[in-house]
Amino acid sequence: MSELVHFCKVNGPSSMYRTIHTYEKDHWLIDTKGNKYLDTMSGCRTSILGQGVKSIKDAMKAQMDELPYYPTVFHSYNSIAHKGTEILNQEFPDNTEVFYTPTGSLANESAIKFATKYWELNGEKSKKGICYMSKSYHGTTGLIGSTSDQPINKFMNLDIIFPGSKIDTSFDNEKINIEETLEYIEHDFKYDNFNMAAIIIDAISTSGLYSYNSYFWTNLRYLADKYNILIILDEVVTGFAKTGHMFASHKWNIKADIVTIGKGMANGYFPLAATMCNKKITEKFDWLLHGMTFSSHPIGMAAFIENHRILDLKLPIIKKRFDKGIHKELAENLKSNYIKSIRIHGVLGGLTSIKEFNVRLVEEEGWKRGIIVYAGGGPKSTKLTWCLPITLSDEEIKLFFDTLQSIFDDFKSKEGI
Numbered sequence: 001m002s003e004l005v006h007f008c009k010v011n012g013p014s015s016m017y018r019t020i021h022t023y024e025k026d027h028w029l030i031d032t033k034g035n036k037y038l039d040t041m042s043g044c045r046t047s048i049l050g051q052g053v054k055s056i057k058d059a060m061k062a063q064m065d066e067l068p069y070y071p072t073v074f075h076s077y078n079s080i081a082h083k084g085t086e087i088l089n090q091e092f093p094d095n096t097e098v099f100y101t102p103t104g105s106l107a108n109e110s111a112i113k114f115a116t117k118y119w120e121l122n123g124e125k126s127k128k129g130i131c132y133m134s135k136s137y138h139g140t141t142g143l144i145g146s147t148s149d150q151p152i153n154k155f156m157n158l159d160i161i162f163p164g165s166k167i168d169t170s171f172d173n174e175k176i177n178i179e180e181t182l183e184y185i186e187h188d189f190k191y192d193n194f195n196m197a198a199i200i201i202d203a204i205s206t207s208g209l210y211s212y213n214s215y216f217w218t219n220l221r222y223l224a225d226k227y228n229i230l231i232i233l234d235e236v237v238t239g240f241a242k243t244g245h246m247f248a249s250h251k252w253n254i255k256a257d258i259v260t261i262g263k264g265m266a267n268g269y270f271p272l273a274a275t276m277c278n279k280k281i282t283e284k285f286d287w288l289l290h291g292m293t294f295s296s297h298p299i300g301m302a303a304f305i306e307n308h309r310i311l312d313l314k315l316p317i318i319k320k321r322f323d324k325g326i327h328k329e330l331a332e333n334l335k336s337n338y339i340k341s342i343r344i345h346g347v348l349g350g351l352t353s354i355k356e357f358n359v360r361l362v363e364e365e366g367w368k369r370g371i372i373v374y375a376g377g378g379p380k381s382t383k384l385t386w387c388l389p390i391t392l393s394d395e396e397i398k399l400f401f402d403t404l405q406s407i408f409d410d411f412k413s414k415e416g417i
């Protein structure tokens, strides 16, 4: 099959790729050869309600008849975008100024531009830099590529270097060392603050699912105010009920100046993301030279509103069955000499392997055995993640973990570790 179907060699030659054609029973994917896979990545951490949500599809169809498309780039909004914004304003009462984008990368790119422009409007034009955490990923555009700790610009031979600095996250025994990480952040803020516009940071790291705590977030807010630096919180992965809270910021009471969301916003049925600022930022702007053809697309907004309604109802189940319950129990029972640590946050799960063991092998073997897990960050990886759809039965959750266990066991018997 031609590579041009979708030029993509991220994980190896195209012969390894499956072409997914349809689905069965919410979360079983079927490829063009009739093979079945349990969708244990929920699409791309997007579709925790699975593929079959009739009421979301109906809402999208109804919106097709009402108004299939009108942009928000002229002197116009569309009425369904207002409804969506009301929901987001309730979720984020401090970040009520919403700018919609089609993807998480563009939401983060917009956040950075709002931050740098804010400081100019505030009389501090030199504040243009961005601090970001080690191992972070915030998206794929050139600008975001230089404010994430991933070699994606270098790989493309791009010389885009945005002013900024990488801050190390300190680890102790597979947990973030909160005090030391705060010290590193303060050091950066203190010595670079005259040209730093913002820090961009995940609520939970996408690779490995390491998390901070409320003490960290309170102190980060304190340091950001002390050194005049904005906080951009990236909730692209952690939003929309995946952690057992509608947003991870609710769990830790995170106070950010700008919050970005995306991925699960429309259960993956439409590309939709958003950048939400507090009024302190937007009231400085009298106009905005920044717009996108597909901001707040009506079909995506219809999917988002219905998706949010359902997720709100399902939160108690996510807490009971995924954040605790069977998901946590089975994850903690995974045993292998290759595994160093495991973390669970709601439907999200992640493990770190010993450094000699490349978890890409598990990803490849998973496809062969009908489960989907993801090994991020380059051809060699020690971080494996999954994102379970909440439609899985207990037997299917068990099937996932039994398969994962059998993969690790088979490597063990082959390699003799």
Ligand SMILES: Cc1ncc(COP(=O)(O)O)c(C=O)c1O
Residues within 6 Å of the ligand: 103, 104, 105, 106, 108, 137, 138, 139, 140, 202, 206, 234, 236, 237, 262, 263
């Ligand atoms: C934490 C985080 N932020 C931003 C993005 C970028 O989102 P998108 O791929 O929709 O541009 C991702 C994508 O995986 C992500 O994990």
